[in-house]
Structure formats: C-alpha cells, structure tokens
Amino acid sequence: MKRIIGVIILNLVFLTYSYAGFSVIKPSFGITLNRAKTQEQLIMNTGNKNLRVKIYAEKPANLKDEELYMGDWVKVYPRYVTIPANGRKRVRFIVKPPKDRHIADGEYRCVLYYEEIKQIGDEGFSLRVGTPIYGRTGNLIYAAEYEKLKVKKTQKGYKLNGVVKNTGNTSFALRAEIKFYDKKNKLLKKIDKKAASLFRGTTKNIGIELEEIKKTSKITVLFYEKNKKYKFEKIYKL
Structure with missing residues (x-):
C-alpha cells in the first residue's frame, strides 16, 4: 500500500501599515x-x-x-x-x-x-x-496686579487663592516663595512654587496648595519673576 504524503506549503503574508508622524x-x-x-x-x-x-x-x-x-x-x-x-x-x-x-x-x-x-x-x-x-x-517691564488674594484653611493645610493680571509689556513666569513663621517670628519652613505663566495682557487664577506646618502663626508670600526683575510680597497672619 502506497502512502501519499501531502506537503502543504503555507505562504505567510506580512501586512505593512504606513503611518505618519x-x-x-x-x-x-x-x-x-x-x-x-x-x-x-x-x-x-x-x-x-x-x-x-x-x-x-x-x-x-x-x-x-x-x-x-x-x-x-x-x-x-x-x-x-x-x-x-x-x-x-x-x-x-x-x-x-x-x-x-x-x-x-x-x-x-x-x-x-x-x-x-x-x-x-x-x-x-x-x-x-x-x-x-x-x-x-526695548525696555521690558515686569509688573502685575492682584485681586482677592487670600489664604484659606483646608483639611490638608492651606490654599492660596487669587487673581493676577500681567500689567507689564512682556510675558514672564510668576513664582511664589512661601515662608511659615511661628509666634516668635521664627522661620519654620520655606517653599518655592510656580504660581502662573503670565502672557502679556492676560489674567490668570492662582491656586496653590500648602501643607499644614505645626505652630504656624504667620505666612509670607513673595511673588517674583525668576530673574528677580519683579517682586511683590504679601503677609498673612493666621
């Protein structure tokens, strides 16, 4: 009895997808x-x-x-x-x-x-x-005006809220240097955070979350431009 061996050839088809990027x-x-x-x-x-x-x-x-x-x-x-x-x-x-x-x-x-x-x-x-x-x-002016700036107590600490308008003639990144003091005016902690990116003529909301530092009785906030061409300080007594 003869055996018939069948050979099956599989043709593999590779699909190539074109894409742009x-x-x-x-x-x-x-x-x-x-x-x-x-x-x-x-x-x-x-x-x-x-x-x-x-x-x-x-x-x-x-x-x-x-x-x-x-x-x-x-x-x-x-x-x-x-x-x-x-x-x-x-x-x-x-x-x-x-x-x-x-x-x-x-x-x-x-x-x-x-x-x-x-x-x-x-x-x-x-x-x-x-x-x-x-x-x-020409002469670049870094300036800003603030409204409704306040520090509110939250469950996790504090939150600094407010509105800032770029009143200068150039864009700049606004940062906030925040310091915590006790009743004897001893510095407890200092942090630095980004506050807003201010394009010329624009207004932005500020919302910065702050952790709770025990024994804090005063918080100072120094808003500034990274090259220190602009500064504005605000003091909050808790």
Whole structure:
C-alpha cells in the first residue's frame, strides 16, 4: 500500500501599515527684534513614509491685541519641505519688523506651525505642531496686579487663592516663595512654587496648595519673576 504524503506549503503574508508622524527639536524661540538673526528649526519625520510639510505663522489663541501679533514679520524658507521616512530637514526663518512702523517697547508674539500636507489616498487628520515665537525689544517691564488674594484653611493645610493680571509689556513666569513663621517670628519652613505663566495682557487664577506646618502663626508670600526683575510680597497672619 502506497502512502501519499501531502506537503502543504503555507505562504505567510506580512501586512505593512504606513503611518505618519513628525516632531520638531526646539519647542519655542525668544528673539531680539532690533537685531534680526536667522533662526533654525529641525523637523524629524518619525513615520515610515515620505512627509510633505508646510510652514506658516498664525496668531496665538490667547493673544487678543492685534497690535502685538508679529506673524506678518516672519519670513520662512523654504515654506514647503518634503522629508523622507525617518529623515529630517532644516527650515529657517527670520523676523523683520516693518521699517515704516514704530514698534513700541515690549513683547510681540506668534506661533510658527508645521502642518502635514495630505497626499491622495491618505486618511485621517493632518498632523500639526506649533512653536511659539516671542519677539522682544526695548525696555521690558515686569509688573502685575492682584485681586482677592487670600489664604484659606483646608483639611490638608492651606490654599492660596487669587487673581493676577500681567500689567507689564512682556510675558514672564510668576513664582511664589512661601515662608511659615511661628509666634516668635521664627522661620519654620520655606517653599518655592510656580504660581502662573503670565502672557502679556492676560489674567490668570492662582491656586496653590500648602501643607499644614505645626505652630504656624504667620505666612509670607513673595511673588517674583525668576530673574528677580519683579517682586511683590504679601503677609498673612493666621
């Protein structure tokens, strides 16, 4: 009796999915407007297919004053780039304020966007990455006004609440140095926390949680800009 041995050949089919993705190296730019200098950004294609990107400036969503928008001063080259899979490309830009306009001292802003251009047959949303550009000129003023500042007792300790408005002409990060004292004015503890990121002309709520320090009878709060160009102190007796 003959045996018939059947050999089954399995063809393995590997499905390859294409995907797009990209990132930029620098998250933001701070420049001096009266000294025009070319800036560079590196775009990284993290996908497995070629990527077409356009670069353009837009007004930040939280910028209300049109006079403080500088997107029209930004010149990008090239404005369109094609980046191979897992490759990278450099783009350059320069910010040049118009010569026929008086530029007041202070900070001006825009966002430089890098947006994927969809090709025929591509599905999904276009990817977009934005990097803020801060342009500063002249005398920068760091200032703020406060409302409803108070320290309230909570179950876990205290909470510092209030409202702060940037009344200067530039953005800055507001920090709070908080000190706890006893009845004899002896320092019990000192902490430092971020209070708010203040863009020019914006208002922010402050809410800082503080732990309970035994024997505390006085709390002092020193609001300041990181380079100590601005200070404001408030004292609370408990």
